[in-house]
Amino acid sequence: MTHVDELLLDDITLGSAILGSGGGGDPYIGLLLARSAIQSHGAVQLTPLNCVPDDALVAFIASIGAPGVLIEKLPRTEDAVDALAMLSHHLRQDITHLCPIEAGGLNAVIPFGPAAIMGLPVIDADGMGRAFPGLDMVTPTLNGGTSTPMAFADEHGNRSLLLTETNAWSETLGRVSTVASGCTQFFASYPMTGRQAKQWLIDAPLSRAARLGRIVRSARAEHRSPVDAVLAQEGGIRLLDGKVVSVERRNEGGFTLGEAVIEGTGAHAGSTLRLKFQNEYLIAERDGRAVGTTPDILATLEIETGEPIMAEDIRYGYRVATIGLPCDDRWRTTDGIELVGPRRFGYDVDYRPVEGGARE
Secondary structure (H helix, E strand, C coil): CEEECHHHHHHHHHHHHHHCCCCCCCHHHHHHHHHHHHHHHCCEEEEEHHHCCCCCEEEEEEEEECHHHHHHCCCCHHHHHHHHHHHHHHHCCCCCEEECCCCCCHHHHCCHHHHHHHCCCEEEEECCCCCCCCCCCCHHHHCCCCCCCEEEECCCCCEEEECCCCHHHHHHHHHHHHHHCCCEEEEEEEEEEHHHHHHHCEECHHHHHHHHHHHHHHHHHCCCCHHHHHHHHHCCEEEEEEEEEEEEEEEECCEEEEEEEEEECHHHCCCEEEEEEECEEEEEEECCEEEEECCCEEEEEECCCCCECCCCCCCCCCEEEEEEECCCHHHHCHHHHHHHCHHHHCCCCCCCCHHHHCCC
């Protein structure tokens, strides 16, 4: 078991911003919420997935909405606690373990706030291994797990419980509720036993995020390239170094959508990369050819510091390295590609692993 204090939380936050593929919400906001709760209530136990009892009751706790809105309207950890309490009340059973729904951005560290307040452990696991924009886009869906009952809590004091026929309906109706609430709220969902969690979830993404955070910090201190250090650790591909020359972004339907255009510099001079996003970076096109697509992880890192730049933050003039990292193998199956591949988001592109497609 590991106890997550403020120092470890910093590393998890930095690493999760890389794994988030540009999304999952501003990780700094999640850091502030979790840090405040840990300062008031003490460190949180991080439990390895294989140590979770089979009869445990596990639930995801996360924020849903347009990431750009979260920058303007800070969420409250108390609302996350209320969502969990409502789910537990409906199930007539105490939730024993919390888990992040995704390993990227804000939602990777959101569980540490309510966990500190409620005295519960957080499992070193998640349902994505990165971040995706849809709450149905999780590994439990691939295994027949159900998202409902799903409890919502917003900043206005509204509390609601959603019962749906499919996880896709949960995403559709939950998104409508979120838009009505101002494009952000908390939800508690996917109740599962410990046995199911061990079968369904991606193992150790928070440990992976912590390693990435430490690697970036060490590279900075030793005046090495943080980008090279991340790629060496993760076996990723450098897609393009360049300068952001234009960004189009809008909030629509509870999502932050848009495209960033990056002109190559140095060894990549003369090339242009278009990075398209829906909360997360989903497709990278270099000189008109797709060189990286969902479900692989696409990240933009500030060239000198390795600081990950989120889709809602990328701006004209930023000098970045765009990289591709392999996703979890479960997303590379036929069912995985159907659920989170390029065509799920309207891109008429075949998925090809970033390791091979970017080299051609």
